[in-house]
Amino acid sequence: MKNILVVTSGIVAMILSTATLAGPREDLLAQYAAVAKVTSLSAARGQTLHTQNFSGGKPDTPSCTTCHGKDTRGAGRTLTGKTIEPVAVSVTPTRYTDPAKVEKWFKRNCTEVLGRECTPQEKGDWLTFVIGQ
Amino acid sequence: MRIPYRPLAIGLVTLAFSALILARAQAGDRHFFAPVTDPVVKEECGSCHLAFAPSMLPARSWQRMMGKLDNHFGDNASLDPATAEKITSYLVANAGDAGGQRYSSKLLKGVATGAAPQRITELPKWVSEHRKVPDWEWRHKEVRTKANCVACHTAAEQGYYEE
Numbered sequence: 001m002k003n004i005l006v007v008t009s010g011i012v013a014m015i016l017s018t019a020t021l022a023g024p025r026e027d028l029l030a031q032y033a034a035v036a037k038v039t040s041l042s043a044a045r046g047q048t049l050h051t052q053n054f055s056g057g058k059p060d061t062p063s064c065t066t067c068h069g070k071d072t073r074g075a076g077r078t079l080t081g082k083t084i085e086p087v088a089v090s091v092t093p094t095r096y097t098d099p100a101k102v103e104k105w106f107k108r109n110c111t112e113v114l115g116r117e118c119t120p121q122e123k124g125d126w127l128t129f130v131i132g133q
Numbered sequence: 134m135r136i137p138y139r140p141l142a143i144g145l146v147t148l149a150f151s152a153l154i155l156a157r158a159q160a161g162d163r164h165f166f167a168p169v170t171d172p173v174v175k176e177e178c179g180s181c182h183l184a185f186a187p188s189m190l191p192a193r194s195w196q197r198m199m200g201k202l203d204n205h206f207g208d209n210a211s212l213d214p215a216t217a218e219k220i221t222s223y224l225v226a227n228a229g230d231a232g233g234q235r236y237s238s239k240l241l242k243g244v245a246t247g248a249a250p251q252r253i254t255e256l257p258k259w260v261s262e263h264r265k266v267p268d269w270e271w272r273h274k275e276v277r278t279k280a281n282c283v284a285c286h287t288a289a290e291q292g293y294y295e296e
Contacts, residue, residue, distance in 0.1 A: 058207075080182040081281035111209055 032124030046129025056115030088133035195224035
């Protein structure tokens with residue numbers, strides 16, 4: 001009986017701590033999922049989006065990796081030679097914590113690469129992908 | 134109350150002296166263009182390219198540029214109006230023709246009064262200063278564009294553009 005109590009309180013504590021730990025990134029993911037009306041976001045789909053070539057955007061930026069590089073944990077480079085911090089959260093832990101900034105760059109970069117804005121599902125998938133990198 | 138004139142005077146002289154030295158150290162190096170210090174301007178203008186020194190263009194150039202951010206050299210670099218306004222004020226206040234810019238009058242020489250050039254690399258003085266750079270160097274994979282100042286001017290981020 002005592003054991004069950006310990007285990008239960010342990011689980012409750014874990015749930016509580018994840019709830020309080022849920023930061024801006026988790027909030028963003030939840031928002032994207034809610035707007036997209038999906039229950040799960042996919043890192044695999046995010047990866048495809050990241051590496052895929054598009055023809056709808058600007059010819060000199062056919063994919064995300066054009067500037068961000070093939071290695072998510074390595075630095076990228078803009079066409080004007082400016083270094084871009086790695087997209088992987090494991091390497092750049094400060095990334096994606098400012099929702100306005102995330103939205104600003106999704107808007108700009110999707111327009112440049114895809115020739116349109118990304119859907120909430122695409123944003124959520126991509127974010128899931130880089131958070132796990 | 135007695136005012137301690139002597140220590141005060143010594144302090145002031147020391148301060149004035151170090152200010153002079155500092156100003157000299159900055160101006161002494163050739164081609165100093167004060168880098169952007171405002172964090173917002175640095176972030177917004179310096180994410181895709183070097184945050185170019187405001188003193189490299191006249192105020193009217195910056196005003197024109199900030200008025201058409203939706204087509205910023207072919208890219209949509211739109212910002213929310215409040216941020217855009219803040220950045221414009223900074224650029225205008227520190228523009229090449231705003232006064233007190235040691236090297237700006239040289240760089241802006243030959244620019245017609247009223248003209249609002251958009252590319253620093255098309256200023257007559259810029260062109261003549263770079264006339265000896267061969268074509269292959271511009272095309273080098275570490276350079277790629279004339280907007281990539283740091284490729285050759287390694288201290289450009291700090292404001293120094295010596296040869």
